[in-house]
Amino acid sequence: MRVNKKKKRPVTNPTPASHKKHKLTDSVLFTRRAIITLLGVLTGVFVLLSRAYYLQMTKHDFYRTKSNQNRVRLQVSPPLRGNIFDKKGRALTENILSYDLVVNRSKTENLDTLIEHVARYMRFDQNDRERFESSKKKKRHTEAVVVRADLSETEMSRFLVDLYQFPGFEVMPSYKRHYPYGHLTAHIIGYINNTNQKDLDALEAAGKAKNYLSTTKIGRTGLERQYESELHGQSGYSEAEISRTGRTVRVLNKVDPVPGDDLYLSLDIDLQAIFAEELAVNQYDGAAVAINPNNGEIMGMFSNPSFDANLFVNGISHADYQRLSESPRKNLFNRALNGNYAPASTIKPMLSLAALHHYVTTPDITIDCSGSYRIPEHEETRRFFCWKRQGGHGAVDNYRALVESCDVYYYTIGKALGIARIHSYLSQFGLGKKTGIDLPSESPGILPTREFKNEKYNTNWFIGDTINASIGQGYMVTTPLQLAQFTAVLATKGKAYQPHLVTHYRPASRSDKVKKAYPEPTTVEQNNPNAWQSVSEALIGVMTDKMGTANKIEVNLPFDIAGKTGTAQVFSFEEGERIAKDDLEKRLRDNSLFIAYAPAEKPEIALALVLENAGGGSERAAPKAIRMLERYFALKSSE
Incomplete structure (x- = not known):
């Protein structure tokens, strides 16, 4: 049987619908990916351009500064x-050129180690370490701190060779104050x-x-x-x-x-040296101040003991500071400006002027001194003694009272004046307030009032307080500068100038000096036309009268000096109690004071001297002050 076989046709690749769909999808994906990539690139470019614009335009100034x-x-x-x-x-x-080793702690690490290495190049002992540590505590972290000041040339040269090993360290020129x-x-x-x-x-x-x-x-x-x-x-x-x-x-x-x-x-360093040398004899603690009474210029002002200011320039060592600050003699204390001392009998000339101004007395009225004084209204109260207890001074007028420094006379006129009028009048001489001198940290002293005692001690003012104030004792205290200031006012017969040190200044922009201005002088009130002359004659008599409290001092000057002694009690005795001076501890002994102006007829210098715990004013301060004046005028005549 014949079987007919079908002839096979060549196979072709037909394009089904599903395949076309896939092909379309791939194309779309590619396009989308390209677009996304492009967008990404554009975004990146935009970001970069934006950043560039931000850096170059918006933050231009900031980054230029950083650059x-x-x-x-x-x-x-x-x-x-x-x-x-x-x-x-x-x-x-003086400003002496020197070089300091400094460090900026923000620019270094291992500071402690580097500091230890510094000692290889220069002296860096315990005192230097203490100064550095103290300075470091006072500075911000970004501020330069002095490690060692005033390097020698050898120290500087040795260190600079290895400076690269010390980040943050520099050797800087500076001027050392001397x-x-x-x-x-x-x-x-x-x-x-x-x-x-x-x-x-x-x-x-x-x-x-x-x-x-x-x-x-x-x-x-x-x-x-x-x-x-x-x-x-x-x-x-x-x-x-x-x-x-x-x-x-x-x-x-x-x-x-x-x-x-x-x-x-206005300061004369020669007079300053005279003060220092005279106070060094017997090692007296105290102060001497001299003022030109005709303009208020400070001629000399020395506080003893003193100290060497150079110790403090680069930071004083702990040992040196302890030695000075703990010294019983108080070297750092400026007695001339801040020492508060009872003025004692040095204020008696001002009490006389106050009494004459208020017609409490006249130059010729006498008061009997028997050696002590009882307040008339309070006969049963304690007695106030004159320094001359035995027999007293007898009948004394204003001249004799000042010459012999009779306390009973001033008890009497002080009571008659009352503390309000005493305060009002003595304040015109600068007591109880700062003098206004061009120095910091001045004490105003104390010129007491009823209000002062009530506020300070919460108790009433008694007439006995007025009696004490009448001879510069009790609550009244003054500085040596104030003593010199009111002595200058006595010298000018009532003109009160502001004490000052700086007379001229010279700015860097000028070759000439500029005079510094000060307030015009004030004038002390005085109703009695004979008052100033009466007091002036008595102050001369303190030195020249045979009964004067400073009469025994030999004065080698061709003119008269007007002066007043003062003996300020720092320890109170019970009535009738007597203790020999030599039996008292030194700190309990009287302060010795003396004020003077010279020449008496045409004053050019007013001087105040305070000697702490030295004894009577006529015995200690007066001879010392006279010696200072003699040396000053001898120096002046030799120039």
Whole structure:
């Protein structure tokens, strides 16, 4: 049987509908992927362009500053501090070029280890370590701290060779403040020393912080503190382009610092030396102050004992500070400005003037002194003794009362005046208030009133308090500067000038000196036309009258001196109690005072001297003060 086989046709690849669908899908996916990729690329380009715009336009100033910090160095230059000169142009301060090793703690690691290595290159003893640690505590972390000040040339050279091993460390030029007269001017000139956080906060609050970026020193005491703004000057700066190695390529901008003003004083360093030398004899603790009565200029002012201000400039060591601060003689204490002493009989000339002004007495009225005084309305109360107890002074008028320093006379006129009128009149001479001298931290003393005692001690004022005040005892205390000030007023017969030290200043912008202005003098009231002459004659009589309290002192001068002694009691005795002076502890012995002006007829110097626990004024202070005046006038005549 024949079987017909069908002839097979060649197989072709038909394109079914499903395949066409797949082909379409692949095309779409490719297109979509291309678009997504393109969008991604465009997004990336956009982000990059946006970032570039942000960096180059929006943050241009910020990053330019950052870039400049990498290649531009800003160096702040300290101003040269103004100097201080005495009346004759002698420098009382100096600026000596020196070099300090400083460290910025924010730019270094392992500070303690590096500090230990410093000792290999220079002296770095315990005192240096203490100063560094103390300074470090007072500075912000980003501020330079002095590691060692005043390097020698050898120390500096050795360290600079290996400076690269000490990141954050630099050797910086500076000017070291030096006080050539040391202890002679310490309480007046004062000193500068390292700034602390309190200083920086105060400068920031005053808007002056930027002017102190280049220095670590500030006036701490005395004139250095009082005239800090004038002496400091204005900082300068320079912007320099530097290479990667730190080498200066070129200076972009520079502003020179402006030196501080120079100050010129009325102080005579020769007179200051006389005061110091005379007080050193017998090692008297006390103070001497001299004023030109015709203008209020301070001619000399010395507090004994003193100290060397140079110790404080770079930070005083703990041992030195402890020695000074714990000394029983109180070297750091300025007795001239802050010592409070009962003025004793030195105020009697002013009591006489007050009584004459208020017509309580006249120059000729006499009062009988029997050696003691009882308050008439209170005969049963205690007696107030005159220093001359045995027999007293007899009948004394104003002249005799001052010449012999009769206490009973002043008890009598003091009671008649009353404390209100005593306070009102003596305040015209500057008692009970600050003198206004151009120095910081001045004591006002105490010129008591009823209100003062009530507020201070919550008790009433008694007539016995007035009696004590009448001879400069009780609650009344004055500073040596106030003693000199009222002596100057006595010398001018009532003109009261403000005491001051700075007479001229010279800004860096000028070659000539500028006179410093002070208030016009005030005038003490006086109704009695004979009062001033009466008191002046009596003060001369203290020195020349055979009964004068300072008559026994030999005076080698071709003119008269007007003076008044004072013996201030620091320890009270019961009535009738008597103790020999030599049996008292030194701290309980009387203070010795003396005031004087000379020449008596044409005064050019008013002097006050206080010697602590030295005894009677006529025995100790008066001879010492006369010797000071003799030496001053001898020096003046030799010039």
